[in-house]
Amino acid sequence: MLRKLFNFNGGVKPAYHKEASTTQPIADFHAVAPMPAEFVIPLHQSIGGMPHPLVTAGETVKKGQLIGGPDGYVSSAVHASTSGRVKAVEMRLMPHTSGLSALCVVIEPDGRDEWIERAPVPWHSMAPDEVRDAVRDAGLVGLGGAVFPSHLKVNPGRKGKLDTLVINGAECEPFITCDDMQMRERPDAIVRGAAIMRDLTLAGQVLIGIEDNKPEAIAAMQAAVSATGAARIEIVAIPTRYPAGGAKQLIRVLTGIEVPHGKRSTDYGVQCFNTGTIYGIYEALELGQPLISRIVTVAGNVERPRNFEVRFGTPMQDVIAQCGPKPDTDRIIMGGPMMGYAMPSADVPVVKATNCILVGSQALFPPPPPEMPCIRCGECAKACPADLQPFEMYWFARAKIFGKAQEYHLFDCIECGCCAYVCPSRIPLVDYYRFAKSEIWARENEKSAADEARERYEFRMAREEREKQERAAKLAAKAAETKAKQAAAAAAAAAPVDKLALIAAAQERARQQAAAPQNTGNLTPEQQAQVAAAEARRAQALQNEGTD
Amino acid sequence: MIAAILVMALGAVVLGAALGYASIRFRVEGDPLVEKIDAILPQTQCGQCGFPGCKPYAEAIAKGEADINCCPPGGEEGIRKLADLLGREYKPLSAEHGVEKPKSVAFIDENICIGCTLCMQACPVDAIVGAAKQMHTIVPKLCTGCELCLEPCPVDCISMVPIGESVDSWKWKYPVIAIRKLA
Numbered sequence: 204m205l206r207k208l209f210n211f212n213g214g215v216k217p218a219y220h221k222e223a224s225t226t227q228p229i230a231d232f233h234a235v236a237p238m239p240a241e242f243v244i245p246l247h248q249s250i251g252g253m254p255h256p257l258v259t260a261g262e263t264v265k266k267g268q269l270i271g272g273p274d275g276y277v278s279s280a281v282h283a284s285t286s287g288r289v290k291a292v293e294m295r296l297m298p299h300t301s302g303l304s305a306l307c308v309v310i311e312p313d314g315r316d317e318w319i320e321r322a323p324v325p326w327h328s329m330a331p332d333e334v335r336d337a338v339r340d341a342g343l344v345g346l347g348g349a350v351f352p353s354h355l356k357v358n359p360g361r362k363g364k365l366d367t368l369v370i371n372g373a374e375c376e377p378f379i380t381c382d383d384m385q386m387r388e389r390p391d392a393i394v395r396g397a398a399i400m401r402d403l404t405l406a407g408q409v410l411i412g413i414e415d416n417k418p419e420a421i422a423a424m425q426a427a428v429s430a431t432g433a434a435r436i437e438i439v440a441i442p443t444r445y446p447a448g449g450a451k452q453l454i455r456v457l458t459g460i461e462v463p464h465g466k467r468s469t470d471y472g473v474q475c476f477n478t479g480t481i482y483g484i485y486e487a488l489e490l491g492q493p494l495i496s497r498i499v500t501v502a503g504n505v506e507r508p509r510n511f512e513v514r515f516g517t518p519m520q521d522v523i524a525q526c527g528p529k530p531d532t533d534r535i536i537m538g539g540p541m542m543g544y545a546m547p548s549a550d551v552p553v554v555k556a557t558n559c560i561l562v563g564s565q566a567l568f569p570p571p572p573p574e575m576p577c578i579r580c581g582e583c584a585k586a587c588p589a590d591l592q593p594f595e596m597y598w599f600a601r602a603k604i605f606g607k608a609q610e611y612h613l614f615d616c617i618e619c620g621c622c623a624y625v626c627p628s629r630i631p632l633v634d635y636y637r638f639a640k641s642e643i644w645a646r647e648n649e650k651s652a653a654d655e656a657r658e659r660y661e662f663r664m665a666r667e668e669r670e671k672q673e674r675a676a677k678l679a680a681k682a683a684e685t686k687a688k689q690a691a692a693a694a695a696a697a698a699p700v701d702k703l704a705l706i707a708a709a710q711e712r713a714r715q716q717a718a719a720p721q722n723t724g725n726l727t728p729e730q731q732a733q734v735a736a737a738e739a740r741r742a743q744a745l746q747n748e749g750t751d
Numbered sequence: 752m753i754a755a756i757l758v759m760a761l762g763a764v765v766l767g768a769a770l771g772y773a774s775i776r777f778r779v780e781g782d783p784l785v786e787k788i789d790a791i792l793p794q795t796q797c798g799q800c801g802f803p804g805c806k807p808y809a810e811a812i813a814k815g816e817a818d819i820n821c822c823p824p825g826g827e828e829g830i831r832k833l834a835d836l837l838g839r840e841y842k843p844l845s846a847e848h849g850v851e852k853p854k855s856v857a858f859i860d861e862n863i864c865i866g867c868t869l870c871m872q873a874c875p876v877d878a879i880v881g882a883a884k885q886m887h888t889i890v891p892k893l894c895t896g897c898e899l900c901l902e903p904c905p906v907d908c909i910s911m912v913p914i915g916e917s918v919d920s921w922k923w924k925y926p927v928i929a930i931r932k933l934a
Contacts, residue, residue, distance in 0.1 A: 247918070301921040637923040645922055656794040656895045659876040660804060 206439055209459040211452045213588040214444045215621045217377050217541070219416060224380045224500050224508035229388055232499075232511040233285075233316075236525050242284045242310040242516030243295050243552040244270065249344040250351045251277035256308060262289045267319045267493050270308045273339055279352040280342040282493040283310055284514035286317040298519070298537055298554055302547035310516065321491035326399065331357075334403060334488075341487035342494040342555075346479035347371060347382075347448070348538055350556045353480055357403050360469030364405035367458050369475040370397055372413040372420065373441060373448035376539030379559040381498035382478045384510045386413065386420035390427035393478050396485030398433045404474055409436040410457045411478070416443040445541065446619040450475040452588050464615055479558075499553060501526045503536075503562040513553045519560050520549035528562050536561040540568065541620040575628035583622035583632065589615050593622035597632050600639035605646070608639050616640075784813045791832045793824045796875035797897030799849045804875065812837070823849035824896070855913040856894040857901070861886050863908035870900035870909060 247253040254271030258264060264283040271281030290311045294304040324337045339354040359365055370393075374382040386393060393411075401409045413421050424438045441447055441456050451462050453475060460471045468474060476484075479497060486492045495514055499522065502508040506527030513522055519535060536543040537557055553560075583593035592611055599608035616636050623632040726734065788809040795805070800821040802808040811817035812833070819833040820842045827844065834841040844851060859870070859879075866884040871877075878894045881887030889900075889909075901909050914920075 253919075297918050299918050299921070301916070301918060303916060303918050303921055305918045631926050634923065634926040638925050641922040645920070648920075652895075653792075653794040655893070656796065656876050657789070657805070659878075659893065660794065660796045661806075663875060663877050664804075 206437070207459075208439070208441060209456055211447075211455045211588050212590055213586045213621060214446060214452075215586055215624050216443070217445055217624065219443075220378050220502070221380050221383070221416070224378070224502045224510060225384060225419075227507070227509045229384050229498055229510045229512055232513045232517065232522060232525070235511075236521060238285070238312045238314060239517050239521050240311070241290060242287075242312065242514065243307045243518070244281060244284060244310065244516035245295070245297055245305055245307045245552065245554055246271040246281055247305055248281060248350060248515070248555045249279040250349070251275070251279070253306070254278055254281050256292045256306065258283075258289045258292065258308060260289055260291050263287070263313075264289060264310060265317050265319045267321070267495055269340070269493075273352075277352060277355065278339075279344050279354070280340050280493070281308075281515075282342055282495050283308075284495045284516045285310065285312045286315050287312040296548060296551055298544075298546055298551040298557065300544045300547070307516075307552070323491050324488045326403070326488045331403070338484065338487060340493075341483075343480060343483050343487055344494075344555050345477055346483060346497055346555065346558065347477035348542070348556055348558050353476070353484070356474055356476065357400070357484075358469065358474070359404045359406075360467075360472065360474065362472055364407070364472075365469070365474055366407050366472035368397070368401055368404055368406035368409045369450075369454055369457055369473060370400075370409060370411040370478055370481055371448055371450065371453050371475055372411055372417075372424070372478040373453055374417070375414060375443070375445045375448035376541050376559075377445075378502040378561055379500050379539050380502070381500045381510055381558050383417045383420050384500075385482060385498050386417070386478055387423045389482060390420075390423040391431060392485045393482050394424065394427045394431050394433050394436060395489065396481035396483075397436055398431070399484055399488055400476060400481060401435065406474075407435065411436065411438050412441050412447075412453050412457050413438065414443040414447055415440040446588055446617070446621065449588060449617050449619060451617070464612055494555065497553075497555065497557070499557055500559040501562070502559060504529045504532050504564040504567050505562050513557075515554055516552045518549075519546065519551055519553055519557075522553060522560060523549060523562060526562075529564065531564045531566065532562050533565060534563040534568075536563055541624070542618060571631065572629050574630050577628055577630060580627060582625045582627060586621040586625040588619060588621060589617055591616060593632055596639070597630065597635050600635040603639075603642070605639055605643050609643065613639055613643070782810075782813055785809045787836055788812050788833065791825070791829060791836065792822060793829065793895075795824045795895040795897045797824060797895070797899060799823050801848070818842070818845065820845045821848045823851050826851040853913045855896045855911040856891045857889050857896065857898070857909050858891075858912045859887055859889055860908040860910070861888065863906050865906055867905060869903040869905065873899045873903045875899060 246256060252274030254273050256270065257272050258270050264270060265286045266283060268283045269280055270283050273280050287310045290309040292306065292308050295307040295309065297303060297305045326334050326337070329337070335354040335357055338357055339352065343353040344350040345353060372382050372386055374380070397409050397411065400406070411424060413424065415421070421438060421440050428436050428438060439457060446452055447456060450468070454468055454473050455461055458473055460473055462468050462471060483494050487494065496512050497515070498510050499513045500510050501522055505523065506529065509526060511522060511525070523535070535546040535549050537546055538544060538559055538561070540561060543559070543561055577594055577597060579594055581594065587593050595611045596608050596613050596616070599605070599611065600613070613636060618633050618636060620633050623630065626632060789806055792805040792809055798804065800808045800817065802811055802817070808817060808822065812819060819837065819839060820830050822829055823844060830844065831841055864886050866881060866886055868881065868883050868887070870887060871879045871881060875897060876893055876895055878890050879887050879900065880890060896911065898911060901911070
């Protein structure tokens with residue numbers, strides 16, 4: 204049966220450049236290349252709270268050992284990529300455009316590559332909360348590039364069950380082929396992972412969307428679905444158009460549901476996972492292996508483009524060296540040419556977000572021609588897959604009128620780059636949106652910090668006022684008490700004292716005390732007998748004394 | 752003639768009663784202008800403006816007793832916002848109240864701290880934890896960088912550490928437009 208597919212507005216069809224890196228199978232990087240001298244594993248590899256380090260310098264760790272504990276609910280765990288010694292927990296250069304450093308665990312491999320003990324997670328018999336904790340502790344995050352913690356998405360949503368679970372194998376961005384190769388070579392594991400996720404989210408159907416420029420992946424996945432006999436899982440070929448792999452775009456193509464501004468797809472009974480993440484779910488729950496590696500495409504200006512399974516923390520330049528970078532290489536991009544970020548150096552580590560290491564040169568990516576004024580042609584609005592008005596957002600971002608930019612739903616922009624791609628004036632539109640977004644975030648953070656400070660200040664003022672009043676009340680109470688005492692003493696001093704009566708009362712008290720021992724009342728018969736016997740002995744003794 | 756005067760007088764009485772009722776019924780507690788000014792102020796509670804906190808300064812501005820350029824932590828941007836709100840002219844930060852510094856937080860050298868609690872009493876936002884004769888420490892997330900704890904410290908163990916940029920707080924820069932030479 205042919206499924207009815209839907210369409211999203213806009214999008215572009217750039218040159219895909221995907222063939223070069225798909226000629227070779229995925230290679231285990233650590234089998235073909237020497238072990239790196241050190242693994243630099245950043246603790247913060249996902250959206251949300253920064254995991255806290257659980258190891259210190261000098262400790263030995265095993266492969267897969269937890270080295271970063273999740274910080275709060277929106278955070279994910281980090282694990283050691285190999286066995287060895289922790290060389291340091293220190294600030295190292297991050298794979299981030301800023302060129303700033305963050306806390307990393309540096310592991311010196313011992314070469315034994317020894318696993319921790321692994322055991323499958325009995326997810327069938329576990330409560331949903333426990334499964335979520337297991338997924339979080341396995342360090343699973345969205346491997347499509349957004350690195351959103353997956354445990355937050357293993358959730359049937361408000362309705363209690365999903366209508367459709369969408370698995371994203373579209374991989375629409377040029378050059379990147381890691382999901383394609385994984386689907387070709389490991390379709391069984393992905394289908395099993397999809398079945399696990401189907402059961403965890405109580406999904407009515409599972410749709411695995413793959414762009415139709417990957418016929419091998421589609422065929423392999425279809426074969427795996429029929430071989431495993433997995434129910435309610437369907438492979439759907441979708442038309443190739445960038446950005447069909449955006450979550451909202453893919454959901455729209457497969458189900459026709461357009462998730463509006465401010466809503467989540469789960470509100471409409473749909474949830475979306477990347478195929479790489481689904482593979483990670485399978486490994487984490489069925490094999491008990493935490494996420495310590497991923498498939499990385501190395502493409503662009505290299506002699507032998509290829510996909511590798513690379514452990515996190517491996518320096519990017521080691522990976523690139525395996526592919527023979529051409530001499531005119533002048534930049535490293537993490538991600539694809541449309542949405543990727545320029546790296547500050549080739550020395551940065553591979554992290555969970557590294558789906559592709561794109562090696563660039565002047566010839567491959569020539570510098571953009573000079574920016575010309577916006578002529579309001581509206582091409583960007585036609586190309587925008589999020590149905591926004593990019594030129595309006597551009598004007599406001601450029602003029603730093605951020606409130607207005609937000610009114611045009613700046614935060615619904617997925618930074619896909621279609622608008623900049625079609626712009627006849629070659630305006631780097633996405634740069635403006637990123638600038639405006641980070642300014643707005645900074646302002647919001649500042650504002651919430653100021654609000655908190657105000658609240659704390661007001662609370663302190665109120666507390667000081669209360670303490671003052673309490674102290675005053677205490678002093679007043681004490682003063683009143685002393686006054687009362689003084690008054691009583693004065694009254695006593697004023698009254699005439701009857702000395703004779705006092706003496707008589709004292710004598711009476713003394714007589715009462717002397718009258719009888721207090722402990723002879725209420726005695727049991729035995730005790731009385733004992734007392735009587737003792738009295739008799741005493742009398743006897745007295746008599747004997749008298750007769751001597 | 753008299754009828755006209757009566758009608759006018761009646762109208763005046765009715766409208767006056769309505770206005771009087773409205774002023775009681777829809778009375779606004781507090782001064783909304785003070786709230787608006789207070790929202791712009793940075794809430795460091797540092798007292799550099801000469802008032803014991805941001806709220807008192809906001810009240811003084813609203814009453815016209817203080818100028819809008821007395822807040823160094825708010826800086827130029829703060830003055831511009833206040834000028835916009837109040838419809839006044841922008842003026843540069845008054846030098847006698849201090850200079851604009853990079854945002855920083857206080858840091859206690861825990862080896863020197865003697866646990867006198869004087870800094871805790873000075874902190875306007877309760878950002879310092881500790882007890883008498885116990886080491887104190889500052890919660891950096893709550894510290895507003897007001898510097899009020901520096902003065903009372905008898906052993907000078909508190910220093911101000913500027914907040915550096917981190918990967919999380921880093922901001923994308925304004926796109927630079929390349930200037931090219933024509934001909």
